[in-house]
Each structure stands twice: as C-alpha cells, then as structure tokens.
C-alpha cells in the first residue's frame with residue numbers, strides 16, 4: 328500500500344459523520360477542502376480506517392461528497408445560509424433530512440451469525456456509496472445517543488463540528504487552543520476598548 332499524505336485538517340478524531348463535515352475548514356477566511364480530489368479522499372479514508380475496505384476512486388469521491396452535502400444540510404440547515412436546525416439543536420426540517428435518508432437507501436445492514444456469535448455487516452449494491460453511507464449511519468447513532476451534543480464550533484468564523492463528549496456537556500469550541508483563545512482575545516479587546 329502506498330503511503331498517504333499527512334492529514335492537514337485542524338480537527339480530526341470526531342465521529343465519522345462529523346469527521347466527514349470536518350473535511351472543510353477555513354484558513355484565513357478561505358475554504359479549504361480535503362475532498363477536492365481522490366488524493367484527499369485517500370487521506371480521509373485512511374484517517375478513519377476505511378482505506379483497506381474502499382478504494383479512493385472518482386465514484387467513491389462523488390458519492391462521499393453527496394453524503395457530505397446531505398449531512399451538512401441535516402446538521403446546519405441548507406447551504407443557502409437560512410437556518411436549518413432548531414435552537415435546541417435537534418435536526419432541521421424534512422427537506423434538510425431527506426438527503427441523508429436518500430444516502431441511507433444505498434446500503435443496508437445484514438444480520439449475520441458467526442463463530443463468535445451474532446453480528447451484522449453493512450452491504451452495498453454499489454461499494455462506492457460505502458464511506459458516505461457509513462457516515463450517514465453514524466449520524467443516526469449520534470442522534471440516538473445525544474442529538475444536543477452534535478455541535479458546530481461557537482466561533483462565527485469556524486465551520487468545524489464536534490460531538491461533545493465532555494462530562495458536563497459544555498464544550499463550545501473545536502479546540503480551546505484555536506477558537507477558544509481567539510474568542511477570549513476578542514472579548515478582552517472589546518473590554519479594553521470600552522474601558
């Protein structure tokens with residue numbers, strides 16, 4: 328297997344659905360996109376342990392981007408900027424969730440019996456839908472676990488998402504080092520200006 332390039336993203340390690348959204352981020356106001364090409368797809372698949380299972384080809388990239396658009400609409404509302412999700416953090420309207428439901432239609436869970444006992448396996452008519460489907464299914468798991476902990480970074484100039492696994496559920500930033508301190512610095516600046 329050829330070595331993949333290092334993962335350039337500022338935030339990694341979130342659950343698969345949110346890690347897919349985190350393939351887009353802002354650097355000095357410009358949108359960066361790891362899934363611009365199949366090389367970037369290879370990096371993303373490897374980061375999520377999916378590289379042995381799915382090829383980083385053009386069809387997989389196309390379907391994975393469709394899944395990313397669908398998840399983005401469900402989590403943040405439609406791309407036209409109007410608000411989608413409700414203030415309490417639950418999923419948006421039916422138009423916003425239809426895309427994820429469509430992606431889910433491209434795969435299914437097959438129950439299995441193995442030597443180790445009961446199991447299940449994801450099956451796809453078209454394997455190119457595999458990574459996007461797994462991300463959509465992971466979104467269902469997050470919704471079942473704690474929909475209010477699916478968050479977007481509170482910094483207005485940040486598009487990253489995370490699943491808040493802190494004990495008190497008070498995480499607001501993608502990272503304290505990046506956005507948390509930026510917000511603190513601008514509050515400090517505002518106070519200094521008022522004084």
Ligand SMILES: [Zn+2]
Pocket residue numbers: 480481482485486487500501502505506
């Ligand atoms: Zn952030």
